[in-house]
Amino acid sequence: MDIRSQIAMVFHLDKCIGCHTCSIACKNIWTDRKGAEYMWWNNVETKPGTGYPTKWEDQKIYKGGWVKNGDKLELRVAGKPTGLTRLYHNPDMPVMDDYYEPWTYDYDHLFEAPAGSDQPTARTISLVTGEPIDVKGGPNWDDDLSGTPDYGRNDINLRNVGAEDQEAMFQLERMTMHYLPRMCNHCLNPACVAACPSGAVYKRGEDGVVLISQEKCRAWRLCVTACPYKKSYYNWSSGKSEKCLLCYPRLETGQAPACMHSCVGRIRYLGVLLYDADKIKEFASCPENELIDRQLDIYLNPFSEKVIRDAKKNGIADSTIEAAQKSPVYKFVKEWKIALPLHAEFRTMPSLFYVPPMLPVMGKMENGVYESTTTNLWGKIEESRLPLQYLANLFSAGNQDKIKEVLKKLMTVRYHRRQVTVNDIEGSLLDAAFESTGLTPDVADAIYRLTSLVKYDERFVIPAAHREEAIEMIESTDDRKGNTGFGEKKGTRRVF
Amino acid sequence: MKQKMNILALTSFLLTGLLIQQVTAQDGAALYKTCAACHTIGGGKTVGPDLKGITKRRTNDWLVQFIQSSGKLIKSGDPDAVAVFKQFNNIPMPDNALTVDQVNKILAHIDGGAGGAAIDPKQAALQHKVDSMLKTNSPLDILAGKELFNGERRLENGGASCTSCHNATYNNSGKGGILAKDLTKAYSRLGGFAGIKGIIASAPFPSMLATYKNHPVTEIENAQIQLFLKSADEQNPAQPVVAKTWFLHAAMVVGLVILLAITGLWFRRKRLSVNHAILKRQEKYSK
Numbered sequence: 001m002d003i004r005s006q007i008a009m010v011f012h013l014d015k016c017i018g019c020h021t022c023s024i025a026c027k028n029i030w031t032d033r034k035g036a037e038y039m040w041w042n043n044v045e046t047k048p049g050t051g052y053p054t055k056w057e058d059q060k061i062y063k064g065g066w067v068k069n070g071d072k073l074e075l076r077v078a079g080k081p082t083g084l085t086r087l088y089h090n091p092d093m094p095v096m097d098d099y100y101e102p103w104t105y106d107y108d109h110l111f112e113a114p115a116g117s118d119q120p121t122a123r124t125i126s127l128v129t130g131e132p133i134d135v136k137g138g139p140n141w142d143d144d145l146s147g148t149p150d151y152g153r154n155d156i157n158l159r160n161v162g163a164e165d166q167e168a169m170f171q172l173e174r175m176t177m178h179y180l181p182r183m184c185n186h187c188l189n190p191a192c193v194a195a196c197p198s199g200a201v202y203k204r205g206e207d208g209v210v211l212i213s214q215e216k217c218r219a220w221r222l223c224v225t226a227c228p229y230k231k232s233y234y235n236w237s238s239g240k241s242e243k244c245l246l247c248y249p250r251l252e253t254g255q256a257p258a259c260m261h262s263c264v265g266r267i268r269y270l271g272v273l274l275y276d277a278d279k280i281k282e283f284a285s286c287p288e289n290e291l292i293d294r295q296l297d298i299y300l301n302p303f304s305e306k307v308i309r310d311a312k313k314n315g316i317a318d319s320t321i322e323a324a325q326k327s328p329v330y331k332f333v334k335e336w337k338i339a340l341p342l343h344a345e346f347r348t349m350p351s352l353f354y355v356p357p358m359l360p361v362m363g364k365m366e367n368g369v370y371e372s373t374t375t376n377l378w379g380k381i382e383e384s385r386l387p388l389q390y391l392a393n394l395f396s397a398g399n400q401d402k403i404k405e406v407l408k409k410l411m412t413v414r415y416h417r418r419q420v421t422v423n424d425i426e427g428s429l430l431d432a433a434f435e436s437t438g439l440t441p442d443v444a445d446a447i448y449r450l451t452s453l454v455k456y457d458e459r460f461v462i463p464a465a466h467r468e469e470a471i472e473m474i475e476s477t478d479d480r481k482g483n484t485g486f487g488e489k490k491g492t493r494r495v496f
Numbered sequence: 497m498k499q500k501m502n503i504l505a506l507t508s509f510l511l512t513g514l515l516i517q518q519v520t521a522q523d524g525a526a527l528y529k530t531c532a533a534c535h536t537i538g539g540g541k542t543v544g545p546d547l548k549g550i551t552k553r554r555t556n557d558w559l560v561q562f563i564q565s566s567g568k569l570i571k572s573g574d575p576d577a578v579a580v581f582k583q584f585n586n587i588p589m590p591d592n593a594l595t596v597d598q599v600n601k602i603l604a605h606i607d608g609g610a611g612g613a614a615i616d617p618k619q620a621a622l623q624h625k626v627d628s629m630l631k632t633n634s635p636l637d638i639l640a641g642k643e644l645f646n647g648e649r650r651l652e653n654g655g656a657s658c659t660s661c662h663n664a665t666y667n668n669s670g671k672g673g674i675l676a677k678d679l680t681k682a683y684s685r686l687g688g689f690a691g692i693k694g695i696i697a698s699a700p701f702p703s704m705l706a707t708y709k710n711h712p713v714t715e716i717e718n719a720q721i722q723l724f725l726k727s728a729d730e731q732n733p734a735q736p737v738v739a740k741t742w743f744l745h746a747a748m749v750v751g752l753v754i755l756l757a758i759t760g761l762w763f764r765r766k767r768l769s770v771n772h773a774i775l776k777r778q779e780k781y782s783k
Contacts, residue, residue: 098771
């Protein structure tokens with residue numbers, strides 16, 4: 001056993017309102033620089049839709065992630081021979097048009113315009129060339145289902161969804177959508193790390209954050225191709241690749257990452273998971289229908305005496321184990337099993353989990369009247385507005401049973417809370433729901449509490465970073481203390 | 497008056513007769529020039545047989561047929577024709593578009609023999625010079641012949657260089673044309689100088705004839721080329737060396753590799769942007 005700690009996240013999609021505040025918070029802190037304008041380390045997509053960059057989920061186009069070859073797990077982009085031929089010519093690299101050409105506005109023209117009979121305008125100016133451009137697209141051009149014929153209908157998650165269901169999804173009266181906020185998954189089996197020829201991408205030992213060393217990066221850009229989530233971006237100005245760093249300077253000082261801190265719907269949770277690193281290879285290369293279960297198996301129970309002992313032996317701090325025990329992520333993912341990873345079939349074992357959206361039918365059109373008072377408060381799970389197969393393609397590698405299980409649990413919690421607050425649910429219905437899901441009223445209350453009520457400290461259980469231990473490995477803490485805080489970063493170079 | 501008219505008529509008749517007789521002799525000699533490429537009259541056999549006394553050895557009818565189209569006669573299985581064809585290394589005599597009358601004139605010329613014509617002293621001096629050149633076989637002349645053959649030096653009357661159509665492998669290098677026959681072994685094939693000389697002077701092949709019709713090769717140049725071909729013949733004991741095959745094969749392999757590389761690159765070319773179709777459609781409707 002090789003127990004390590006991983007900072008993991010849960011996004012509760014039923015709570016996401018698609019406001020993009022997370023994206024803006026991230027942009028303001030990290031990617032508001034030359035060459036980084038087009039980077040959206042965090043973005044919010046509308047589903048059904050093609051996302052950013054367009055059709056990122058289609059690995060036939062982008063060749064990201066891992067692929068199972070017999071018993072072996074191989075990168076789609078960079079086995080040793082293929083990687084070598086692709087070093088200098090990589091036809092699967094996303095191009096600027098797959099993202100968009102970033103732009104700003106000629107505000108000066110607006111502000112400095114002399115009085116006249118026409119309203120002055122601010123033209124769009126490319127942030128790449130500095131020339132005026134006609135904007136052709138942006139990072140969320142398909143927001144709220146806009147441009148559906150071009151985008152929504154080309155969503156690759158519609159595969160295996162029946163033609164009739166697909167047609168129904170795009171009928172004006174039945175149209176439905178949900179939001180999918182995305183960021184780097186800080187995977188347990190990251191393809192970007194494996195693909196980098198210069199060894200610049202690495203997974204941090206203490207908390208599993210995946211980072212790109214800006215000193216070692218040599219602009220091969222294989223991480224851009226290899227990441228199946230397209231969350232590694234190339235900075236055309238600095239000539240280095242960049243990605244989400246989970247706001248590690250904030251984490252190290254006990255603050256939640258900016259996107260999570262700013263989240264209006266409070267959909268984001270962050271906490272520690274302990275996992276067995278020895279099992280990664282075996283579990284990441286298991287058959288596709290076992291992927292979800294195997295990934296859940298890799299996370300260990302932080303209350304088990306044996307796990308605690310082994311974790312300590314491996315140098316994991318007591319504070320980290322304590323954080324793992326309080327981790328909201330552990331509860332969602334492992335205890336309640338109501339959060340699932342996005343596209344487990346990419347086999348990178350992402351550390352970001354989603355509580356899938358319920359989207360139950362709340363009413364229907366009858367004789368030209370929208371009828372919302374039905375005998376049942378909510379429609380059946382099987383009759384959700386989004387076909388189950390569609391959600392399964394997103395969150396459970398195509399396995400409908402898995403997603404149904406989760407949605408039933410969520411529904412049970414709602415039945416239970418309705419009963420508690422309004423007391424109008426039939427007893428038999430509630431009992432059946434509890435029986436089929438294996439939940440108890442106590443657990444349902446706990447889910448409700450963590451979903452709806454908890455404050456900052458319970459949503460974000462951040463382990464102490466113990467920077468002093470990291471410093472001790474390199475120099476005496478006394479020296480460090482006496483030498484930091486004032487002076488020059490680079491010494492003066494004396495000629496004589 | 498009547499008498500005067502008679503005398504005039506008689507005179508003109510006689511004059512015309514004389515004139516016709518002269519024209520006939522000249523015609524035969526002129527027409528024979530083509531034959532001289534491969535034949536001699538009493539000068540021994542070259543490409544074709546010596547024609548002295550040919551009219552006595554063969555019937556006139558046979559000769560006319562053979563001269564007009566030897567190929568036809570050989571195909572018909574005439575034993576004499578086939579024998580001659582085999583005796584002279586299966587080199588067919590080209591067909592001649594001559595009337596029976598013209599053939600008879602040539603035969604008359606052959607019967608008349610080579611002698612009789614007055615010897616031009618200038619021509620004799622030239623002939624003497626050529627003969628001594630061939631006898632000396634000087635390396636300079638061989639070199640000159642090689643240069644003329646390969647077009648490194650222009651033929652005096654501006655004719656096309658031999659290498660345009662022919663190849664002659666010399667010093668293991670032969671970069672000549674492959675339109676016409678390889679001349680590396682021409683010296684032995686054509687039976688020595690006379691054969692080469694005859695073909696150069698008046699080619700029995702239509703395209704070569706047309707090429708040099710207005711640009712005749714001079715006697716000196718002719719001799720130099722003869723010397724060169726003799727030298728080439730001596731250098732190459734076997735039949736024409738086609739030393740270029742290895743190059744051809746190598747070129748094929750290299751070409752194939754290049755083709756495969758291009759194909760490989762084509763299939764691995766940069767794909768179009770994912771948004772290409774969308775942007776194209778937008779462009780179309782925004783106009």
